[in-house]
Amino acid sequence: MVANRLIESEDQEAATHRLLEAIQADDLQRAGLLRILLYELKALREERLLDHMVEVSGIGLVDLSSYNLSEGFNREIDLELCWATWTIPFDTVEDVHFVSTAYYLSDPVVKHWVELLPGRVIWFASPMASIIESLEQLSAEVSDLSARKPPA
DSSP: OTTTTSSOHHHHHHHHHHHHHHHHTTOTTTOOHHHIIIIISOOSOHHHHHHHHHHTTOOEEOOGGGSOHHHHSOTTSOHHHHHHHTEEEEEEETTEEEEEESOTTOHHHHHHHHHHSSSEEEEEEOOHHHHHHHHHHHHHHHHHHHHHSOOO
């Protein structure tokens, strides 16, 4: 994000320091550079990030609250991976995966998902609140399904 002039290098360093603290405290919900930059340090305006992803990267913008994730989300996808990368594959049509992320500027995130999902990936940007709400919904559904399963 420094290279894209969205934040200053000092902000990146401060966020990295807080990230390491969160990892050491095993606070994985808080362990995300983007979340730290947006919400803790307020060093980045989300609107600016979304505009950059849409204008410069040419990806679409989607609010996941308008999708029924219960139908489109592949239950074999690890939700922890979604939380860690702020990314949700929200639908698949044949071999085309529709993936929404708040972290498109992270080459490792994009590369990982492209390698993980067979076929073609079409990327969308989403606000963090939309990603968080969707992941919380999916996590609750998984917990509910687990609670209903009879013991083996």
